[in-house]
Amino acid sequence: xxxxxxxxxxxxxxxxxxxxxxxxxxxxxxxxxxxxxxxxxxxxxxxxxxxxxxxxxxxxxxxxxxxxxxxxxxxxxxxxxxxxxxxxxxxxxxxxxxxxxxxxxxxxxxxxxxxxxxxxxxxxxxxxxxxxxxxxxxxxxxxxxxxxxxxxxxxxxxxxxxxxxxxxxxxxxxxxxxxxxxxxxxxxxxxxxxxxxxxxxxxxxxxxxxxxxxxxxxxxxxxxxxxxxxxxxxxxxxxxxxxxxxxxxxxxxxxxxxxxxxxxxxxxxxxxxxxxxxxxxxxxxxxxxxxxxxxxxxxxxxxxxxxxxxxxxxxxxxxxxxxxxxxxxxxxxxxxxxxxxxxxxxxxxxxxxxxxxxxxxxxxxxxxxxxx
Numbered sequence: 169x170x171x172x173x174x175x176x177x178x179x180x181x182x183x184x185x186x187x188x189x190x191x192x193x194x195x196x197x198x199x200x201x202x203x204x205x206x207x208x209x210x211x212x213x214x215x216x217x218x219x220x221x222x223x224x225x226x227x228x229x230x231x232x233x234x235x236x237x238x239x240x241x242x243x244x245x246x247x248x249x250x251x252x253x254x255x256x257x258x259x260x261x262x263x264x265x266x267x268x269x270x271x272x273x274x275x276x277x278x279x280x281x282x283x284x285x286x287x288x289x290x291x292x293x294x295x296x297x298x299x300x301x302x303x304x305x306x307x308x309x310x311x312x313x314x315x316x317x318x319x320x321x322x323x324x325x326x327x328x329x330x331x332x333x334x335x336x337x338x339x340x341x342x343x344x345x346x347x348x349x350x351x352x353x354x355x356x357x358x359x360x361x362x363x364x365x366x367x368x369x370x371x372x373x374x375x376x377x378x379x380x381x382x383x384x385x386x387x388x389x390x391x392x393x394x395x396x397x398x399x400x401x402x403x404x405x406x407x408x409x410x411x412x413x414x415x416x417x418x419x420x421x422x423x424x425x426x427x428x429x430x431x432x433x434x435x436x437x438x439x440x441x442x443x444x445x446x447x448x449x450x451x452x453x454x455x456x457x458x459x460x461x462x463x464x465x466x467x468x469x470x471x472x473x474x475x476x477x478x479x480x481x482x483x484x485x486x487x488x489x490x491x492x493x494x495x496x497x498x499x500x501x502x503x504x505x506x507x508x509x510x511x512x513x514x515x516x517x518x519x520x521x522x523x524x525x526x527x528x529x530x531x532x533x534x535x536x537x538x539x540x
Contacts, residue, residue: 214524253399300329315457
């Protein structure tokens with residue numbers, strides 16, 4: 169399988185100097201599972217065959233380090249599922265704001281998270297709708313299938329709200345809330361938050377005279393995209409469904425098809441006609457597109473809100489389950505399932521003799537590697 173590190177190694181020198189956080193990601197991708205990170209020397213107890221096993225970089229932008237992280241996340245989140253239908257909503261940032269994202273990504277991303285939650289929280293507390301507090305898990309994605317800039321927020325929401333009297337109010341619609349209402353309220357809240365950010369000096373690199381007023385006014389005159397999927401019911405399905413989005417990166421290595429001295433080819437899904445297609449880009453353009461999705465250092469791309477928020481989940485989750493049980497006692501309760509311990513490494517089957525086990529003989533210290 170073609171590795172993303174090969175693309176980085178071949179074409180990084182074709183790009184202008186990268187910001188330090190982005191350059192750090194490139195170096196970690198190059199070092200992942202190589203002697204640069206050190207590891208262990210394994211030896212088969214049957215045939216004596218020896219092979220090195222190198223450490224992973226564990227960078228959240230590395231396609232080779234996400235499988236185990238996704239499995240661990242699933243184990244943790246299964247304990248937070250409640251016996252209620254779940255709704256998947258996607259809020260998309262208008263492409264007119266992509267320029268601001270490139271200039272001030274953290275400010276715009278924070279505004280997106282806050283505006284989406286304010287929208288859903290407002291509708292959830294509306295006495296004519298659910299009249300209570302929602303729970304939500306939100307995951308930020310910044311890419312489209314062809315690696316273009318496409319900023320959107322995936323939200324998984326249990327279908328109901330808990331009121332002040334500890335009563336459960338189930339969702340009244342198969343799409344949680346009307347799409348047009350969501351779209352217009354989301355638009356108003358995000359535009360308002362971005363205007364406040366500009367007035368507070370949080371967008372200093374937006375320097376064209378009148379740009380803030382003109383662009384935000386233009387955005388208020390167009391319809392914004394909010395997408396909702398019908399509900400899911402089974403707990404394991406809900407967690408696996410969300411796990412597909414939590415640990416996803418801009419492109420997986422299974423989609424890389426070929427690399428030459430000048431180009432990179434990859435497979436993508438065209439949602440306009442539902443077809444799988446192949447795109448070939450100049451190598452530096454492919455790498456530029458990939459690196460534009462590197463998140464600001466320390467930025468949290470997975471966040472929990474409402475009664476699923478980290479600060480109150482431990483006490484609120486049992487209250488939600490009890491309220492659901494009183495409302496619909498026939499629904500099965502979801503027992504708390506603690507995270508399973510990761511099994512201690514005890515060797516791997518020997519690829520040479522096929523009968524023995526290769527176990528750690530001694531550690532390998534990191535080595536300094538030169539990348540051409």
